Amino acid sequence: xxxxxxxxxxxxxxxxxxxxxxxxxxxxxxxxxxxxxxxxxxxxxxxxxxxxxxxxxxxxxxxxxxxxxxxxxxxxxxxxxxxxxxxxxxxxxxxxxxxxxxxxxxxxxxxxxxxx
Amino acid sequence: xxxxxxxxxxxxxxxxxxxxxxxxxxxxxxxxxxxxxxxxxxxxxxxxxxxxxxxxxxxxxxxxxxxxxxxxxxxxxxxxxxxxxxxxxxxxxxxxxxxxxxxxxxxxxxxxx
Numbered sequence: 628x629x630x631x632x633x634x635x636x637x638x639x640x641x642x643x644x645x646x647x648x649x650x651x652x653x654x655x656x657x658x659x660x661x662x663x664x665x666x667x668x669x670x671x672x673x674x675x676x677x678x679x680x681x682x683x684x685x686x687x688x689x690x691x692x693x694x695x696x697x698x699x700x701x702x703x704x705x706x707x708x709x710x711x712x713x714x715x716x717x718x719x720x721x722x723x724x725x726x727x728x729x730x731x732x733x734x735x736x737x738x739x740x741x742x743x
Numbered sequence: 744x745x746x747x748x749x750x751x752x753x754x755x756x757x758x759x760x761x762x763x764x765x766x767x768x769x770x771x772x773x774x775x776x777x778x779x780x781x782x783x784x785x786x787x788x789x790x791x792x793x794x795x796x797x798x799x800x801x802x803x804x805x806x807x808x809x810x811x812x813x814x815x816x817x818x819x820x821x822x823x824x825x826x827x828x829x830x831x832x833x834x835x836x837x838x839x840x841x842x843x844x845x846x847x848x849x850x851x852x853x854x855x856x
Binding site: 683 | 845847
């Protein structure tokens with residue numbers, strides 16, 4: 628399929644462990660977003676990548692969270708020393724140019740993270 | 744900075760009854776507005792959006808939303824709901840010229856047979 632894919636779909640980890648979440652955006656989409664969806668909290672913006680520009684990291688909740696995007700395509704969200712409050716569904720979305728605002732975001736199915 | 748308020752976390756409604764899901768926003772600049780829908784066990788997908796022009800926008804499945812600049816609202820309505828409309832609905836705002844989108848906390852629409 629040509630949609631946004633994320634892996635793994637589910638991840639169970641122990642408190643204190645590091646986790647990596649992967650996102651493959653739609654081919655040709657230069658903008659990529661990470662969100663966190665917690666019960667009753669809606670979608671919380673984490674980070675935004677646009678082409679080769681510096682990412683907007685203003686939503687990352689702590690320095691335990693980081694993300695990178697290699698080759699302008701695949702992105703990895705890393706959470707170090709996981710805490711129980713990190714348990715949530717992590718969503719990735721991508722959108723296409725012209726990127727003047729108003730573009731539709733296409734979401735992946737999410738990664739459900741459970742920290743024990 | 745911008746924000747989105749969806750006051751109703753859950754809205755139960757009987758099948759074939761009308762429904763309105765409320766969305767209010769605040770922004771210091773002009774905005775684009777969106778409604779996204781998340782069906783059970785599925786990802787988010789765009790339902791409709793307002794960019795410019797007519798303030799009334801419609802989706803293919805009978806929903807419509809009207810941009811009201813004076814009241815800073817973008818309420819979602821449907822005159823007659825179906826069981827298949829059961830989902831969570833998210834309002835979102837995007838300042839003109841920027842790509843960052845702010846989402847509301849979502850409204851769960853439960854259609855009762």
